[in-house]
Amino acid sequence: MKLVSILNEELVFTNVKGVSRSGIYTDMLRRAKEVLEVPIDVDHLVSGMIEREDTLQMPYDGVALPHLRLPECDDLYIIVGLLPKPVQMQSVDPEQCRLVIMSLISPDTSDLYLKSLAALTRFLLIGQNRQTLCSATNAKEFLDILRHADVKVRSHLTAEDIEVRNSETVRDTDSLSSALDLISSLNRSMLPVIDENGKLVGELAALDILKRFIPEYIFRMENLDFLNSFEPFNKIFEAEGRHVVRDYMREPSLVVRPDTPLIQFTVKMVKQQVRACFVVDNDQHYQGTVLVKDIVKKVLRG
Numbered sequence: 009m010k011l012v013s014i015l016n017e018e019l020v021f022t023n024v025k026g027v028s029r030s031g032i033y034t035d036m037l038r039r040a041k042e043v044l045e046v047p048i049d050v051d052h053l054v055s056g057m058i059e060r061e062d063t064l065q066m067p068y069d070g071v072a073l074p075h076l077r078l079p080e081c082d083d084l085y086i087i088v089g090l091l092p093k094p095v096q097m098q099s100v101d102p103e104q105c106r107l108v109i110m111s112l113i114s115p116d117t118s119d120l121y122l123k124s125l126a127a128l129t130r131f132l133l134i135g136q137n138r139q140t141l142c143s144a145t146n147a148k149e150f151l152d153i154l155r156h157a158d159v160k161v162r163s164h165l166t167a168e169d170i171e172v173r174n175s176e177t178v179r180d181t182d183s184l185s186s187a188l189d190l191i192s193s194l195n196r197s198m199l200p201v202i203d204e205n206g207k208l209v210g211e212l213a214a215l216d217i218l219k220r221f222i223p224e225y226i227f228r229m230e231n232l233d234f235l236n237s238f239e240p241f242n243k244i245f246e247a248e249g250r251h252v253v254r255d256y257m258r259e260p261s262l263v264v265r266p267d268t269p270l271i272q273f274t275v276k277m278v279k280q281q282v283r284a285c286f287v288v289d290n291d292q293h294y295q296g297t298v299l300v301k302d303i304v305k306k307v308l309r310g
Contacts, residue, residue, distance in 0.1 A: 011127050011159040012151050014120070015086055018043045020147035024089040024108065029058055029097050033074060036089045036110055046081060053112075064309055067100045070138060072108040073125065081114035084121050088150065090142060106142045120161075122310055126169035127161045133173075167273055168266035170306050171287045171296030177202045178253050180209055185248040187212055200286050200294055201257045208286055208294040210257035217244070217256050260286050266295060274303060 021039050026032035037050045057074040087110040094104035109128065113121045131154070132138045144150035177200045178187045191199060191214055201210040221240040226232070262285035264273045273285050277300060287295045 009161045010155070011124060011131075011161055012155045014084070014124050014161065015088070015151060015154070016043070017147045017151055019086065020088040020090075020150050022090045022144065022146055022150075024091050026091075027095060029061070029072075029074075030054060032072075032089060032091065032095065032097075032108060033057055033110065036087050036108065040085070040087045044085060046085075057110075061098060064305070065100055066305060066309075067102055068097055068105055069101070070103045070105055070107070071132060072097045072105045073111075074108065075111035075113060075121070077113045077115070077118065079115060081112050081117075083114055084117035084124070085112040086110070086121075086124065087112070088147075090144060090150070107138065122165055122169075122307060123161050123163075125310070126165055127159055129169070131157060131159045165270040165307070166266060167264050167268045167270070167285070167287045167296075167298055170270060170302055171266075171298050172302060173296040175200075175297045177294060178212055179204070180252070180254040180257065182253045183249060184217070184251040184253060184256060187253050188214075188217070188248060198284055200260070200297060201253055202294050206294055207292040208260060208263065208288050210254075211260045211284075211286070212253055212257045216258060220256060221247075262286070263288055264298075265290070270303075270307065273298065277303075 019040055021036060024032055025035045033054045034050060037048060037053055041048045041050060053076060056076050060076065061074065089108035089110065091106045091108065094106045097105050109125070111121055111125070132141070137157070141150060141153055144153060176190060176194055176196075178190060180201050180203055187199065191197070191212075197215070198211055198213045200208055201212050203209045218240075221243045223240075226235070261282040262273070262276055262280060264276075264285055264287055266287055266289065268287075277283070277285055277298075283300045285298050287298065289295055
């Protein structure tokens with residue numbers, strides 16, 4: 009299915025007015041209200057979208073994606089807004105936005121919405137595609153760009169659609185000290201490990217590091233109430249500058265290809281009780297990571 013077949017030219021608006029989320033969303037919905045046959049309470053929808061964004065705190069990187077699931081909707085309505093100038097939509101956004109993709113989602117179109125959004129996101133990540141779309145001067149030109157690029161909606165979501173691309177990694181030759189610094193600064197419990205060629209060779213888990221410095225006999229004890237020594241932590245302080253990641257990493261728990269369907273790797277994560285899977289290309293080069301929280305954010309709350 010082609011993405012342009014889902015979009016309505018009458019719902020693509022250029023020169024959207026407003027210098028804030030509230031003003032921009034209001035202008036888009038008021039213009040959409042003249043096109044759509046479903047009743048729209050503009051103020052209610054705007055406040056609902058902003059409340060959702062403020063609750064989830066999901067940053068927009070150049071493209072705003074406000075949306076609401078509405079029981080009264082009978083279809084998926086994607087409303088596109090092109091801004092004459094970039095606007096800082098949220099305080100958490102790393103970049104200002106010139107493109108707004110607003111979605112009103114019916115109870116039975118969540119799947120189509122996510123797949124359509126994934127198709128558009130894949131297109132926007134390539135080269136200057138985002139800038140090209142933002143330069144469109146009218147609705148027809150906007151859709152022609154997507155039509156000419158033959159942007160297609162896949163039959164299912166994949167790891168490529170959910171992954172966090174180019175997330176932080178450690179090299180197998182890095183010091184344990186620098187790896188612990190990264191684990192701390194990123195607030196992560198596990199990191200992918202790559203070699204000098206960028207190939208995935210393992211994963212480094214904070215629990216594995218701690219386990220190495222606790223005497224084995226302690227794990228066989230039932231009652232740990234007597235423990236109060238700080239010695240294991242002192243040993244880490246002494247060793248972290250001399251030891252390297254390779255000595256503490258383990259085999260990756262779960263590795264998938266970019267085209268692996270969402271349901272397949274989700275089931276594997278649940279079945280194997282792992283919180284992360286790593287995405288690699290056919291040559292084992294690391295591409296990205298999918299965390300359980302990414303599935304929650306991008307699928308259940310996307």
